[in-house]
Amino acid sequence: MNELLEKPDRMRANDRQFVTALGRGLDVLRIFRAEDGPLGNQEIARRTALPKPTISRLTYTLTQLGYLNYDRKLGVYSLGGGVLALGYVALANLDVRRVARPLMQELADECGASVGLGARDRLNMLYVENCEGQNIVALRVAAGSRIPLATSAMGRAYLAGLQDRERAPLIDQILRKYPDDKASLIRAIEKSIRDIEKRGFCLGIGDWRKDVNGAGAPLALPNGAGLYALNCGGPAYLLKAKDIEEVYGPRLVEITKKVVTSIGMKGRR
Amino acid sequence: MNELLEKPDRMRANDRQFVTALGRGLDVLRIFRAEDGPLGNQEIARRTALPKPTISRLTYTLTQLGYLNYDRKLGVYSLGGGVLALGYVALANLDVRRVARPLMQELADECGASVGLGARDRLNMLYVENCEGQNIVALRVAAGSRIPLATSAMGRAYLAGLQDRERAPLIDQILRKYPDDKASLIRAIEKSIRDIEKRGFCLGIGDWRKDVNGAGAPLALPNGAGLYALNCGGPAYLLKAKDIEEVYGPRLVEITKKVVTSIGMKGRR
DNA sequence: ACAAGCCATTTCGCATTGTGGAATATGATT
């Protein structure tokens, strides 16, 4: 339960560029999870592993700015309107969704698979859209849910879509988090990078879960609007590796191309 | 265009409790609007009115933490996965929506009005849910859009739902923002407070827009889960003041009661 | 109702840390 946040402050000690107070304040917002209700100062201090007075000041600031609601009676905080407002803006900026949605649904219907669009959040991919075909029984992933960056086709496609300079530190973090699987992780990631160079998509055959097969493709939006990734997956008995290589993968790539040109058009003035 | 952020730093100079760096960092996230694409460091500096080196450090920090995406080629930033993740959590915590939705829709259908649920963001009410009846032609407000706190029934209902101690500073801000309408604003707010003490709802007769009538009711969730507000409104020729007082207003109050008990139930362990 | 205990907040000196002007590095454009 006591999930400490991922980066100890001392790792940043020599980074004169990093604004600690900002990072800590955002950590306070992050420790609010979907499943739990309002949190007290104490619980926040415990979860962030920060001293109580520091938490007091951060929660005070966040409350002033409307990112936290404070209930004086109970002494508990909940996420405030400011966070909602930011979230709505972030969603509105996701033009991708509107454009990609119909294409994704089409593929999902045709293949009876599940087609998702994700953005990265730390070492996870965050689903921002998901279309399901008819045949899908298992595999319920709703917008807002997460899958791991390193061991899913979508995540590795995202990694492959990055420039070396952005990818390297992420891989460092991954290896630090899963030191035991170092060799196999590196191998899988490098294979995905090669696959995507060659064919535009990578495979996930039982990587995320043993009984789930899928493909992933990076989706780099024009005009610096960010990097996303598509996936297409389903139960292993429905999606054979061969089908993925010959059908689903290439179809994913087609979708990325259509989306990119479609959004590129709109960017023109 | 050059919309400076609302609180000059010097107003906080004597507030030893306020964490400036955190506030500034969040201001950087806030200046991203739904309509504009990725922004460069320069544009961010201009909009926040902060010196460039400060912006560099803040954007660096936010990028490190995944709240901003950086496109090295174009030198522009866009809101990143971290903001999305926060937004999804904030939305998931909005159990209110799920509970209130059917009740709101029912009222909207019966009355041919528009029934909204909002949370406060600074000096605005932010729609988090909106149900429209059949007859509604005008009045398109989608989730994520805003209406002013001081001059809308929903906003004044929210104000009336606050404790004095939280309300006072908000009213200060409002009056500072609209110094010319000071007297009428105070009068309207005080009337709303009295109305809500007496009947549980307040009126908005052509306040927000001249041709729109409506009612508002505060919705204080149990267990410190925050304060929200409902409204019910429509074109003035459809919703007469008398109907609002006798039908729509009381119906809004019923909804708030049902929602509160329904959520209160679930809170029990 | 009263007292006791428990949290949360505040106080304070200290030193970490963010600040901003000027200079430099970067990189895009002609």
Place this chain on the structure above:
DNA sequence: AATCATATTCCACAATGCGAAATGGCTTGT
């Protein structure tokens, strides 16, 4: 290749956030 515009680094400065301990406010138990 040179120039321009932009972003980053440098540095001294001091503002400001830090944490141990004390105060204050609140609920809980009798």
